[in-house]
Amino acid sequence: MTAGTDPRTVCEISWFSALCDDDYEFLGVPDPALRSSWAHCRDIVLAAETGGFDRILLPSGYKLGLDTIAFAGGVAPLLRRLRLLAAIRCGEVWPAQQARQLATLDQMTEGRLDINIISSDLPGETLESAPRYRRTLEYMHILRDLLNGRPVTADGEFYRFSVEPPRLQAHGGTAPLFYFGGLSDAARETAAAAADIYLMWPDTLDKVRDVVADMRARAARYGRTLRFGYRVHVIVRETEAAARAAASRLLSHLDAATGEAIRSRSLDAVTAGVLRQGELRQAADADGYVEDHLWTGIGRARSGCGAAIVGDPDQVLAKLRAYQDIGMEAFILSGYPHQAECDLFARHVLPRLEHAPLSRFGRRSFSL
Template sequence: MIHIKTTERIAEFSWFDDMSDGDTEFLGERDPGRRSSFPHCLDIIQTADKHGFRGILLPAAYDTGMDPLTFAAAALPLTRQIKPIVALRMGEIYPTTLSRAISTLDEVSQGRVIINAISSDLPGQKTDAQTRYGRTGEILNILRQGWEKDEIRFDGSFYNIHLDSAPAKCRYSGSPLVYFGGISPEAKEIAAQYADVYLMWPEKMEMMRQTIEDVSERAYKHGRVIDFGLRIHMIVRETESEARAYARRLVSRLNDTEAYAQRARHQDAVSYGVFRQDELRKGADSEGFIEPLVWSSVGKVFSGCGSALVGSAAQVQDKLQQYMDIGFRAFIHSGFPLREECDHFGNLVLPHMPNACLGDVYREKCAV
């Protein structure tokens, strides 16, 4: 049985900003004109804000681009309502220091902050999954104590912290939403215990339904009910033929050697989730589709989210409704180039979807 926190027919629609020099007009080509400079990334977040996206994912990388937490602090005063979904690699920042940074961002933005906790290896380190997820679980436990309890009292394998929790409090948001993803059993358990939204990458519909059911049941055993999110690229046009033509153009200059090198830069390039994306792509049809509208060729260049919805506005709207039918209540989209595809989706699809901020919905329920 699937249990979801947000039973209303609404979803949180978010876009993606380029913190890691990945924005391009042709997959596999580095575009110096779209490098992750502050003006370029600010342009993307302001475009998404203008269209009414509720959030925008700021991914974490080490070797290229900008730090997402610092960028969020700089960009927030220059936006109206959008909430940065700040990717934070668990363990890079000491938990109580991280809690202070989050509470400060909450204060600066008056509650416009969402956390995407990630458990990939720290830069320069290789660590087994048990260690990575064990550390992540402890950090999320400490953060939640800081947000929700009068004191932080934690004794674990990685951290022993006994402190007053007042400096960690988020005055506006209370407890910022925590997004967390990962397909391994260890990742699912962390999500079940600590996440508000379990974030997934695109797979076949039935595979995703089974994963939602699995994580939902795990959370329920911990006395929790959570929501589910999907991270998926977008190519949407007035007609399906236009969308497919653009998809073909996007890979028209793809060089396998450069694509492999670009993928290998990412910290999660050898994760179990990426392996699953690669296996799905092996079963795609001659044009790269693993099922109707779901085009897997993005994964040739980018680790992580490896597929895009490719279709007309009506087709994409219908597919998103199907995803909502199986339990998704949050979507994080992107496209190539990011600003231009934000305009396409923002004009053709977003106005027709039940777009809401999950954090606001949670707080309204608590107030009743």
């Protein structure tokens, strides 16, 4: 952050490491060199640190790729400044043990750990949305108390136990930030009650503005405030024509059946958020653009975050700033192949953004 910078213009810029078998040169065409492995995903993380990003998202998938917590523990000693955003699926690990794992990672990173909370079905289980989010809310409250060093006596619908916090607490005695997303009414209420950063998938500017207003009102009813994050892919090239050509090339080997198979293999392949990504594809023009520079083609071969900001450096920067203007403070970006696109964004756009990580100890951390 430079002297005289307006804090309202500062945002957190994160990249994504493809732990869940989600890296391609051509969408839908597996490439052994890009398959999720310790070496490949580690190299993406190191590229993000070298490129100057604030944080790296480590995603979670039961059937896909690498275990998030194990990977985070392995990569943490290799980093000097980059923060980890480790995804966890609520219920996969008993909450008291999950707190112990996270406290250990938090100490290893000296407080450079935060959590992306995912409320999805567990392996072998299907639970309707409303009870699944009630379970998630119980889990989040328990986890936060334990990481803050408080004992827990749980007497809820899903968890009933009494336990002291683990001796090893979160760094500084304060729980990591909870990033959380979801579009359904149950998801929004869970975020309003227990999240720190409400994380959105790609959408039109008008829709993002509406969701931000709704979430601020919901959080206020709980006596809370939320910060907002935006998860989106990017394709940036020196010219708009080159960026659009790169987007088209990415889909050039994809057939419909392969795309459907990829979209359906995730445990959260049918949620309100995923359905909304499908609606964006349906509303897009013949080239896949649903509004200026927002391209939905990636969603043809991906469950979840299914659109990209496409353009030259000025256009990509302007689009990010437009989202900032309606409340986004954190961006989690990715692109294909992930390491190559990380380098392109770091070269063409990142130096032009005032950015610093969100911090549990204050609105921003400018010490790194």
